[in-house]
Amino acid sequence: MAVTSMPVLRRLAVSLLAAALLGGGAVLAADSGPAIEITRNGAHPALPGPAARFTGRATVSELLAAHAPSRISVGSVSFEPGARSAWHTHPAGQILIVTAGLGWVQQEGSSIEKMRPGDVVWIPPGVKHWHGASATNGVTHLAIQEAVDGRNVEWLEAVGDDQYHR
């Protein structure tokens, strides 16, 4: 009996300890409510932009996923010279903040505009556009967007060389 009871007691003790630890965490959360979260530089790898959505070499780093009830997510996108996104729209718009390099952005039917570090670009909901590097210099920008029904972008056709170099 003593032989079998010890494992039972040990399991009970482990269960109580686990419950206490988990319960302590839950109580802490209940005591303090929502907590500030710091996502450290390097927490998310820079991933290659898929060929269906980018022409040339681009990398996308997620910086912050949306924290409900907020629908805002933030990423950082880097384009090598000549690289650009496909045409696309955002259901709730998008904000770009250029952090390095020299970029281009174009709204359908308008001319290509340059964007430089410190420039902030507001892309209204539903506006068909593309953005990326200039032909000679790469660019990095933050991208801030809100999701609508879980989606924050609608991808369209690629930006051909004729359009990009016009």
Added chain:
Amino acid sequence: MAVTSMPVLRRLAVSLLAAALLGGGAVLAADSGPAIEITRNGAHPALPGPAARFTGRATVSELLAAHAPSRISVGSVSFEPGARSAWHTHPAGQILIVTAGLGWVQQEGSSIEKMRPGDVVWIPPGVKHWHGASATNGVTHLAIQEAVDGRNVEWLEAVGDDQYHR
């Protein structure tokens, strides 16, 4: 009659020209719908943070005002060493992206946490907190927040030296 009619005709011509120009602008907007807006680096001055909301020297640059229906605004805040915001809350939360220096952020009831360039801080709605420079190094961060009923912050009491240096 000829003397008085010319000014009338001139005024009519000016009115028609103005209407054509304004109408042209309106038609352009109607044709193309919402347009991408680029706010250039330097478009908004960095203004001193008011003493009721900041301890020490801080400057605030608005980068982007909210464009309805979006409620998101973006600013850049720089704190000299030792400077910090007052305690405050955000009705829809706030995202900080550190762009330079070494900062501190604290949620009420928790310890002071460091934040460094590339770190992203999510501050949930209603969480009482402050942020600013470390004691020895200044910090600059982007601040992204959503307005609720036109307000995106609720200011509270200052962070005293005893709290800041704890």
